[in-house]
Amino acid sequence: MIEIKNLTFAYSGRSPIFEGFNWRVGRGETWSVIGPSGCGKTTLLYLLAGLRRPLSGNILIDDVALRGPRPRSGLVLQDHGLLPWATVRENARLGLTIWEFYGSDGKHAPSDIQLNKAQADQRVDHWLEKLGMNHLQDQYPARLSRGQRQRTAIARTLVMEPDLLLLDEPFSALDAPTREDLENVIINLHRESNLTYIIVTHDIEVAVVMGPKILALSEGFNQNPHILENECAGIIGNHNHTGFHHKCEELRKLLGKLT
Amino acid sequence: MKRVLKPSSALIGFLMFLLIWQVLAWIIRQPIMPSPVEVLPLFLTSIFGDLGIHFLASTGRVLAAIGVAVVTAVPIGLGLGQLPKLDRIFAPLIAIVYPIPKIVLLPVIYVLIGITDVSKIFLIALIIFFQILVVVRDEAANLHPELILSVRSLGAGRRALFRYVYFPASLPAVLTALRVSVGTAIAVLFIAEQSLTTYGLGYYIVVETYQVLRYPEMYTGIFAMSLLGLALYLVIYHLELKVYRYQDQK
Numbered sequence: 285m286i287e288i289k290n291l292t293f294a295y296s297g298r299s300p301i302f303e304g305f306n307w308r309v310g311r312g313e314t315w316s317v318i319g320p321s322g323c324g325k326t327t328l329l330y331l332l333a334g335l336r337r338p339l340s341g342n343i344l345i346d347d348v349a350l351r352g353p354r355p356r357s358g359l360v361l362q363d364h365g366l367l368p369w370a371t372v373r374e375n376a377r378l379g380l381t382i383w384e385f386y387g388s389d390g391k392h393a394p395s396d397i398q399l400n401k402a403q404a405d406q407r408v409d410h411w412l413e414k415l416g417m418n419h420l421q422d423q424y425p426a427r428l429s430r431g432q433r434q435r436t437a438i439a440r441t442l443v444m445e446p447d448l449l450l451l452d453e454p455f456s457a458l459d460a461p462t463r464e465d466l467e468n469v470i471i472n473l474h475r476e477s478n479l480t481y482i483i484v485t486h487d488i489e490v491a492v493v494m495g496p497k498i499l500a501l502s503e504g505f506n507q508n509p510h511i512l513e514n515e516c517a518g519i520i521g522n523h524n525h526t527g528f529h530h531k532c533e534e535l536r537k538l539l540g541k542l543t
Numbered sequence: 544m545k546r547v548l549k550p551s552s553a554l555i556g557f558l559m560f561l562l563i564w565q566v567l568a569w570i571i572r573q574p575i576m577p578s579p580v581e582v583l584p585l586f587l588t589s590i591f592g593d594l595g596i597h598f599l600a601s602t603g604r605v606l607a608a609i610g611v612a613v614v615t616a617v618p619i620g621l622g623l624g625q626l627p628k629l630d631r632i633f634a635p636l637i638a639i640v641y642p643i644p645k646i647v648l649l650p651v652i653y654v655l656i657g658i659t660d661v662s663k664i665f666l667i668a669l670i671i672f673f674q675i676l677v678v679v680r681d682e683a684a685n686l687h688p689e690l691i692l693s694v695r696s697l698g699a700g701r702r703a704l705f706r707y708v709y710f711p712a713s714l715p716a717v718l719t720a721l722r723v724s725v726g727t728a729i730a731v732l733f734i735a736e737q738s739l740t741t742y743g744l745g746y747y748i749v750v751e752t753y754q755v756l757r758y759p760e761m762y763t764g765i766f767a768m769s770l771l772g773l774a775l776y777l778v779i780y781h782l783e784l785k786v787y788r789y790q791d792q793k
Binding site (some may be wrong): 365367379401444 | 545703
């Protein structure tokens with residue numbers, strides 16, 4: 285589904301974060317991307333979201349070179365990015381409102397589906413309910429807990445029915461029960477719809493829970509991807525599980541070598 | 544933004560204002576201080592006649608100036624706020640020009656633009672322009688980059704960002720800037736209308752009544768201009784309360 289070929293990227297005036305970097309993600313795969321802060325994991329996500337352009341090389345999604353944000357990719361950021369002046373419902377509907385604003389033009393919104401107002405509202409209802417936010421839909425974000433804000437941000441992305449979900453530190457600053465709840469939401473979503481997702485995290489346990497495949501990035505400069513197969517993904521809340529524990533150790537050692 | 548002016552307290556305020564006016568009229572006992580008992584009936588009859596036309600002329604100029612200022616200052620402010628490089632170039636200039644009392648440019652504007660309505664509207668718009676420019680620029684600069692990125696990832700291009708992010712983000716600040724600058728705008732209008740026109744409350748108060756010693760009529764003009772300021776203030780204030788609804792929930 286995703287093919288990164290020979291990617292080079294640097295912020296202006298700094299040394300490159302990626303140089304000749306190659307990586308493949310198959311349809312329906314789920315990945316964790318982990319690395320120390322400053323290693324470029326968020327940058328990688330922004331590149332995949334089409335919000336940053338590579339200096340050279342190609343990012344192909346479904347064999348099409350990426351030029352700007354792609355309608356079918358959903359992005360969830362750490363600080364939620366909710367509009368403070370809009371209610372939960374208005375925030376969750378934002379993507380569809382923008383879709384209605386431009387029409388199904390293929391650039392800002394998918395061109396193969398027409399969307400009417402009733403369908404849009406129905407989708408919003410569906411995802412707000414699924415994420416347990418429908419009773420709070422008239423609240424403003426300032427009134428919500430962090431977990432509720434993150435649920436709203438996830439609902440806002442899922443109403444767009446993405447086939448690729450990109451998550452940047454979605455569980456950081458959440459308490460453990462809330463985090464496990466949301467881990468479940470994402471993992472179940474993948475099981476139900478074979479959604480491809482890539483989750484960026486600095487947390488070793490989150491990486492092991494969420495990613496059957498783990499990409500480890502190194503500080504400074506990335507050329508060859510370091511990939512760890514992980515059979516312990518999906519074990520939520522039982523961090524004393526022996527295999528899980530070993531996998532965390534293995535990942536910790538790998539990261540130690542990379543820094 | 545929590546203090547709402549209730550109709551009952553507005554009425555009490557107005558009655559107190561009339562009372563003090565009346566007491567002053569009793570104390571001063573000169574033609575320059577007529578009683579409200581004389582002025583108010585005169586106002587109520589003349590506002591539907593000659594005075595009404597002057598009132599409409601002034602209102603039109605203020606509203607046109609507000610319109611011009613908003614339409615020009617908001618996009619420029621957004622641009623400066625979102626393009627730090629551009630802002631760094633113009634920030635010193637704006638900082639220098641912003642505090643200049645624009646009224647001193649009146650003669651220059653008359654000569655350059657002419658003595659039409661356009662020059663008066665331009666002068667008032669100039670005052671409001673800088674107030675709005677500065678707050679919109681600061682609001683736009685304070686928007687989180689993550690907010691913009693996540694809305695862009697939902698498919699928003701420049702037009703949708705303006706419609707769904709920049710515009711609602713800067714609206715409260717625009718209204719606040721308008722509310723605090725509308726008083727200055729009307730003061731400047733009063734001065735600008737004293738010459739080179741035949742309609743407007745400034746002209747009515749100074750040329751048609753004051754200079755010919757028609758003091759009670761002059762007060763109907765003063766009263767009308769006060770009402771204009773008060774009405775604009777209250778309308779903007781009301782809009783602000785609506786826009787600020789989400790902040791009350793904090």
